[in-house]
Amino acid sequence: MSVNTARFLRDAEMPTGLMKAIVAATQNAIRVQCRRACESRGTRVLQGWGGIGGDLIATIDLESASFRGFIALCLAERAYLDLLNGMLGESYDSLSPERLDGASELLNMIFGQVKTTLTDEKIQMAIPRLLRGAGVPDGLLLPKPSWVLQFRTGQGEFQVLVAPNGKLDQRE
Amino acid sequence: MFPRDTSVLVVDDMMTMRKLVKKAFTSLGFNRVTEAENGAVAFEKIRFLAQSGAPIQLIISDWNMPEMTGIELLKKVRESSFGRNTPFILLTAESEKSQVLEALQARVSGYLVKPFTTDQISEKLKAVYDGIHKKAA
DSSP, X not given: OOXXXXXXXXXXXXXXXXXXXXHHHHHHHHHHHXXXXXXXXXXXXXXXXXXOOOSEEEEEEEXXXXXXXXXXXXXXXXXXHHHHHHHHTOOOOSOOGGGSTHHHHHHHHHHHHHHTTOTTSOOEEOOOEEEEGGGXXXXXXXXXXXXXXXXXXTTEEEEEEEEETOEEEOXX | OOOTTOOEEEEOSOHHHHHHHHXXXXXXXXXXXXXXXXXXXXXXXXXXXXXXXXXOOEEEEESSOSSSOHHHHHHHHHHSTTTTTOOEEEEESOOOHHHHHHHHHXXXXXXXXXXXXXXXXXXXXXXXXXXXXXXXX
């Protein structure tokens, strides 16, 4: 572990309660709505310019008294299709425009549950946005430490990103 | 329980959620389920069908939608002559006390927090139906 990484982790530790709430909410949403098992694979910190994985990204802008940022769900196509098929009882094998907003709805469910545990701050959630294909940016500009929570289902991995003061951006 | 030929309106800006809720109702045996993609479209549909003599008899609406939220739709329906007593269930990803209170004050019939199973929808429908018929008795 480099000195810089250690400083980020020491100075910008994600509250344990928040991390646990996100893990629990994600696993609950996947289990109940998608009828799939979902394993937590740990958390890592990102700061500065960060590459992001995923064919499909759902984001919700968040605002409270102490921060403005976003939360995102980043999925590969195969993992998302499996979750969508679980939600709808279908056997889709490709993405089309009318099949995309399930990602936004999943993120809505996840953070909706998390929000009820954040009793010390009133947080406004915007309506979710969806990015796909050419709309997925090269990476993220994260001026403050942000956290990537990694998950795995039977069809692949996905991430939940929590980014205070982060923004989605294109590298010039 | 609501009769299977109850005219149901599902309101949600997300196509996936409309499909999911409609499938749940179909699996419960309901055979007259229609959709609207936001509160404004829903209200016009409710008004039109009421005036046509085929009124919507049960509304299931998401809370957080553009143009007109579910709570705004609820209030507008309750103020109308044709929707004052129509059973109205709100679906939401959040369950903050202030939100629940606002919905109750607007005379919501029931409240369901996402994620939910088809069994939970069924239980909520039964509770709403029983609640209506206890009041009438």
